[in-house]
Amino acid sequence: MTEPDQPYTQDPRFWRAGAIATSIFMSLVLAALTIDTLRQITPGGPRVPSYDVINNSVTYEYDSTRAEYVPKIGGEELIFGHRYSADEADDLIGKGKLVIQSRACIDCHTFFGNGGYYAPDLTRAWTDPIWMRYPGPRRADKLVKFLMHPLRLGSRAMPDLNIQRAEAEALVAYLKWMSSVDGNGFPDRFGAVSGQ
Numbered sequence: 001m002t003e004p005d006q007p008y009t010q011d012p013r014f015w016r017a018g019a020i021a022t023s024i025f026m027s028l029v030l031a032a033l034t035i036d037t038l039r040q041i042t043p044g045g046p047r048v049p050s051y052d053v054i055n056n057s058v059t060y061e062y063d064s065t066r067a068e069y070v071p072k073i074g075g076e077e078l079i080f081g082h083r084y085s086a087d088e089a090d091d092l093i094g095k096g097k098l099v100i101q102s103r104a105c106i107d108c109h110t111f112f113g114n115g116g117y118y119a120p121d122l123t124r125a126w127t128d129p130i131w132m133r134y135p136g137p138r139r140a141d142k143l144v145k146f147l148m149h150p151l152r153l154g155s156r157a158m159p160d161l162n163i164q165r166a167e168a169e170a171l172v173a174y175l176k177w178m179s180s181v182d183g184n185g186f187p188d189r190f191g192a193v194s195g196q
C-alpha cells in the first residue's frame, strides 16, 4: 500500500496492472500477426500461389511501385504436356519436396537463403536466365535432363544424384511453384556459380 502522499509510480499495484495489461495486449498482437502470417504463407494465399500455378507461366519482373522484382503469373503454360488438377499438383509438389529432402539438396543449395552456400540459391531457379532461354514447356524438359544428368554450367559441377525421371519432374514442378512465391524482395539467384 502507498501512503497518500506517495506518487503512484511507487505503488507495486500500478506496475503489476501495467505488466498484465501489456502482456495481454502483446499476446493479442502476436496472435493477430501469427494468423496473418499463416494466411500469407499458406498456398493459395496472397503471397504463395496454390500448387496448380505450375499450369501457368511464371516470370520474375521489376515492379516500379514496389521498387523490386516480383513474380508474375501469366496465362496457361503447361509442363510435361499435362494440365495438372489441384489434387495432382498437390501430389506432384509433395513428391518434389520429398525428393528434395531425401537428396539433401540444401546441403549445397539454399531455398529462400536457407541451406548451404556451396551452390546457387534455387528459389528462382525456374526463372534463371540459364533456363529462361527456353520457352516454358521446353525449359521443364531441359531442367529434367539437367537434374538427371547434370552438365557443368559454371565453375562447380552439380553431382549426378541418380535422380529418376518421375523424381526430376516432381522437382521441376516444385521449383516452378517456388519461383512463383512472392519473397518480398528477397534477393534472387545469389551465389550463382557462374558469377564467381
Ligand code: HEC
Pocket: 099, 100, 103, 104, 105, 106, 107, 108, 109, 118, 119, 120, 121, 122, 125, 126, 128, 130, 131, 147, 151, 152, 153, 154, 155, 156, 157, 158, 159, 161, 171, 193, 194
Ligand atoms: C553436392 C552439392 C549439390 C547437391 C547435393 C545438389 N546440387 Fe544442384 N548444383 C550444385 C552445383 C555446384 C551447381 C552449379 C552447377 C554449375 O554451375 O555447373 C548446381 C546447380 C543446380 C541447378 C542449376 C542452377 C540454376 O540456377 O538453375 C539446379 C536447378 C539444381 N542444382 C538443383 C538441385 C536439386 C533439385 C538438388 C537436390 C535434388 C540438388 N541440386 C542437389 C551442387 C549440388
